[in-house]
Amino acid sequence: MTSSPAPIPGLTARDYKSEVKPVWCPGCGDFSVLSAITKALAELKLPPEKVSVISGIGCSSRMPAYMNSYGFHGVHGRAVALATGLKLSRPDLTVLVTGGDGDGFSIGGNHFLHACRRNVDMTYIVMDNQVYGMTKGQPSPTTEPDWDSALSPGGTGLRPFHPLVIALASGANFIARGFSGDPNGTARLIVDAIRTPGFSFVEVLSPCVTFREDQRGWKKIVRPAPVDPTEDIGRAARRLMTDDGFNLGILYTGKRKPYQLRLDAVEEEPAALETQFVV
Amino acid sequence: MTSSPAPIPGLTARDYKSEVKPVWCPGCGDFSVLSAITKALAELKLPPEKVSVISGIGCSSRMPAYMNSYGFHGVHGRAVALATGLKLSRPDLTVLVTGGDGDGFSIGGNHFLHACRRNVDMTYIVMDNQVYGMTKGQPSPTTEPDWDSALSPGGTGLRPFHPLVIALASGANFIARGFSGDPNGTARLIVDAIRTPGFSFVEVLSPCVTFREDQRGWKKIVRPAPVDPTEDIGRAARRLMTDDGFNLGILYTGKRKPYQLRLDAVEEEPAALETQFVV
Amino acid sequence: MTAKDDETPSLSIALTGSGGAGVITAGNMLLDAAAKAGCYGLFARSSGPQIRGGEAAAMVRLAKEPVAAPGDVFDILIAIDWHNIDRFAVELPLSTESLVIADPSQGEVPEVIAASGARIAELPLKDLAKTVAKGRPNMIALGVVAGLIGLPDEVADEVMARALKKRGDEALAASRDAFALGVEAAGTMSFDGPDLWTRAATRERWIINGNEAAGLGAVRGGVRFVAAYPITPATDLLEWMALNLQRLGGALVQAEDELASINMIIGASYGGTPALTATSGPGLALMSESLGLAVASEVPVVVVDVMRGGPSTGIPTKSEQSDLNIALFGLHGDAPHLVLAPTSVSDCVFTTQWAVTLAEALQSPAIVLSDQLLGQTRAIVDRPTDIAFVSQRVTADAGAGEVRRYALAGGGVSPMAIPGAPGAQYTADGLEHDERGLPSSRAGDHVTQLDKRAAKLDGFDYGNHWAEIEGDGRRAVVAWGSSTGAVREALARLGSRGHEFRLVSPRLLAPAQPARWTEALEGVERALVVELNHSAQFYRYLKGYCDPPCPVDVYHRPGPLPLRVGELVAEIEKWSRS
């Protein structure tokens, strides 16, 4: 973790925000995540045009439009794949993926698994509110089994999906948890996530004040993880397996080499390939 | 683990085999997996018509046609979802899913994740040959990073996917590894997998003799896991994280209640629902 | 304003306000009360992209006869505030005869509204509300509307009492007082509308929306298993199913994605349980590979596509009829299947029930093309009749000798063994197969199975249900799905002006019915297709597959604005002079 960000000359968080007014409900945690991301970018002094923010569909996935970087608001669940194509072909860009727990862990679960494994250098920020906000309140993979809703009266009865454990098990290189109520701390996590080469995963607990009123109580439960970041995957596993979901901070940071394509190979023209066909 | 199966009066493995000749290459590991499954069913004395074997696409996914049970040879990667619908609506059936590492962990990865989490009572047998056999030799998620092939010249450079770790992390209730070279041992694992309520995952190392000649050497490497089956998820995690992929046996067996639908609720007629609309 | 002589006597009322102003609540109560007072009507809502706190409009149309389309203009617009009115003013057409009621504390009447020339009446809704303990402007607005249109007091009271039961006596009293203030204020305004309250209901009436109606049709058809993934505007259909299936011994499973949901229902149906999913365009697209599996393996399933604006994520909360192409042709290979479209909110019951029955009888996937307009419009309708279809799934008897799952008998419908039946085991397969279901790449097997799967659909007798055909003119107007309502009313209006038209609205869209089409258009000189999409999808389909016996023209435009009766009257008149 880097030290507290010093005041930045030049670029400020404001420079990374667009003029568009978010559609989010008043009080939605995602506002603070937007702040955290833009603060992190300001800290890193990245030129806005060299940043691309990719998302799927959901309240949280609206993020790109609120930023003054390049953005892609794609289809539900496929943002990580789209971002992979972008980053592999444009290694010079800083690529962020932003989205929700439904987008990333339900419909997008397979891409999440394979992105962790592939370890392309990007940062994936999931605003976890344990609900489908945009479609008005259905359980997501991270929802508690007994949360009542119209689609699952009485609760799903399903064990919640543990994103950090899955990220670790499938190979993510940087794993952290933030809380929207702490935009400065979250900004620091994002700075580190971007700085760490490879696939960085940041879960941000971001309350849905409309469909999960109860999450307003999160601010009382979250706490800094009582441990240092570790590089030891075994220790991280043990730690995460018993984690209650409210420990904040960097929970794992590895040293795997990011996956890159060899795009700077011999520059031949297509005509050079023709000899293989000549009779 | 149950004790060695005693000779079974009545039903024998043969009774679970169909007349159809497999398309598999001579020497393919999948022949022995067929034997192991049919032996297991004979041991359990399940009436063939009460067993359904569901698969996707791949050499290994051809399994259902070679069995004398009900079967469904669906599309690539979706077998587990299809089986989920079947088992949830027909809890009286014994449902097996059979397939390959590409089918289950590449295109089918999301259903695998969510099936482990959902914990419906079925047994998923993956014939892992660390290659796409049917499409003639491309790397799968379990392939080593340096395995050379036409589609990935010089190797993918990717960290292999660890199916057992993912199964554990996402909530499977029974996790075991078998080897096609040991059909009796594998049959025993399958018996236990079927007997254990909830989602049981059995990875069977099953060499592809055509595209992975080197896997003929597996028989010299595999060994019974030097440990007892555990119910402790933490211990299992530590064990699996350091596992080299060749330990055979039951590696985890949990006690989570399987997910079931309440289908035996009040038997009303649709007409009873109409009152809600009456002006 | 009274309707013109040739118009269905009806009243259109809009209530607008920002999120939290409660206009949707008031609109629903207005419809409920009107239903109790014996009239027909519709309630549709429009809201902004915000999940909460955005602007909203409640759009109610009340009439003596059943109506299925919005009115041409709003007779009354009552605005609690003008929040973002620019964004949806286009959805609220007004004329010089309209009455706009505005709260002067919310600023001037915006130009987009004033420009209509509507009469403006000022009413300090907010201040009035403050005069009542816990009073809210929306209840005052409801009272104003009730007063203006002459809604009998007792029904409004009954509806308020029911709606606010849970909120306690204090809330009810506040609403009653506010309502009364509104009625009183209405007394100071002049408004002259048709009397809609005289006609007593002779048949049982329901208030239902198309999503609920489709759900009811599904369970009437036998559906007891639903797997689905939420998506607007299909989610409320799913939520209705989740709650109501429980009472029937059925259940809904929330799947991880649409690839899973379609496969789950294929699995359930293969196991013998009639199964359904509902989705919208993006989800339907994800299901297309596995719909092909259902075709090839001959497993009945039903997919209700509640269409919204496309392409891609498009306009999720608004209606369009632009998924016809993907429903007809979105499967790879030659993959014949059923496509149906309900012709009205209440027909969602019939068409969905019929779709389930056909899917089961023909061992085929069926896609039902509903849309946001049908799905989310609450309508007052006569109770839909309960039809008991006779056809059902043909199952293989256990132990009746060798069972050939894909035998070429029964006009292409082969008996289907259900897991558990001894001696009838087989493997359902998406690979091409022979009659026994064994994989085959032989040309002979391929052509016989392709023929079989097409023949079973083409050869079935769909009877008169395939379309609604009304009237007898030399000119015909062809509509499908939710467009039918507006076209029907437009033709009635034109009919009362002495122009007779035939209405042809097919409920069965695929397989194509060239012979029935020709018959339906017999004696017609010229036909006009009307549909709500950009590329005239049904028109193209008709020409390509049905060899219509007369020249066919088309009037089409994309959503999100619904087709209006007046718009269609003008277009059809213009066309009929051509």
Place this chain on the structure above:
Amino acid sequence: MTAKDDETPSLSIALTGSGGAGVITAGNMLLDAAAKAGCYGLFARSSGPQIRGGEAAAMVRLAKEPVAAPGDVFDILIAIDWHNIDRFAVELPLSTESLVIADPSQGEVPEVIAASGARIAELPLKDLAKTVAKGRPNMIALGVVAGLIGLPDEVADEVMARALKKRGDEALAASRDAFALGVEAAGTMSFDGPDLWTRAATRERWIINGNEAAGLGAVRGGVRFVAAYPITPATDLLEWMALNLQRLGGALVQAEDELASINMIIGASYGGTPALTATSGPGLALMSESLGLAVASEVPVVVVDVMRGGPSTGIPTKSEQSDLNIALFGLHGDAPHLVLAPTSVSDCVFTTQWAVTLAEALQSPAIVLSDQLLGQTRAIVDRPTDIAFVSQRVTADAGAGEVRRYALAGGGVSPMAIPGAPGAQYTADGLEHDERGLPSSRAGDHVTQLDKRAAKLDGFDYGNHWAEIEGDGRRAVVAWGSSTGAVREALARLGSRGHEFRLVSPRLLAPAQPARWTEALEGVERALVVELNHSAQFYRYLKGYCDPPCPVDVYHRPGPLPLRVGELVAEIEKWSRS
């Protein structure tokens, strides 16, 4: 057998045997040698469902002129064994003039073969092979064929030397000896075929299959990024790309599934790199939701669909033209895009290159409909000319003031900013949006953007590339994709009998080109569509979208058997008398 007078002088030779017998190797060598000897030809293979060890047939056709379809009957069939011959005998038509060479040690000539009345010559291939150290029957068979057809010795030798270079001198010697034994044996048989070796090549000749050709076209068009998931019969295209892109500074990524591959290429293209994926029917179905995203967000991408037998998993190793519907209509909503079809193996170069260029210029997804027949047939062709298309992606200049990503200029093509360009930032969106790309559900924005996306495709000048039009008869035959070759040859044969026909083979299938169609069919009395699918997909499309100026009929049937020239000659003759 010499060809009938009106037939293209050609020779068709089949080698069959069980897996490991090496018939595919021999067939490839035969084609290579024939090419060196200056003739044209084709090589197609057929194999059973087994991955290894199954039966196989190598089917070679050699001719003086370029040919694009299999011959009507095989002149020579040489069987190393009769393994599973029942399964694919239907792919090996014979006549009484055919010569069948059989090894008596492999049992009697099977009834399916003998019934043709072909001449049978016995040759103990297996025993002969034993007389040579490490000799193999397939090389003897190759020698027999070479001897019978008079293939110049030196070319065979050259090809053997090259093919066996890696296996060492001993292997080469064994092959040479076995080959010589075969040639010697041929001397004892009578066979009278056309002399194909006189014509020296005047232009550079290539041996290439359609998958390689599409790959080459793609890289010529500028593609430098490929993401894909393996699927038969597209995998070899991908493998060609994986290897060859490396040399051009590009790369291929194996994705976890087709949902990922289409999104990866959308991402790469959004970043400025022309990008492509290849798949077959099941994979295309999975891509359809995200193809809609590419339409709405206006990102160019190319998808090559190497079609196979459908529906569902169907017949993965055999050809069919049954994905036209899904390619045209498989996207939800109104989603105009490009669909193209190469008309021959070598045209796969041109059409794929053109598809990339059009996609880039029009900021649209393009689907290229190749098929197993084109993709996996190795053909001897004249070197495809290298075309430099002028149009390309219009990018936004950095800092040139306000950039409206979806501005309504340039006939619908708005300049596209590439990430990294300062001051031009925008968000690409699948939600309906306004000109700036901001989400909008306004009716006005929806209709303008729908109009824009349709107009940019409809208004583009596709020039003469849109179709191949040949001949000038009053009757026209319309073919598309791989059917073109067989139709062209059938029309030539009919032409030499004095019947003149026009051939119309559109390369651009969507957007529909009604005006060009009308022009192409000008003066035509009647047209016949020929295609290889069960539901006459192109025929229906033509009628629905193009208002053909003359009556149109159709001859269509499903795969897996390819259309044969003789079959078409008979059908077209019958039709032309109708």
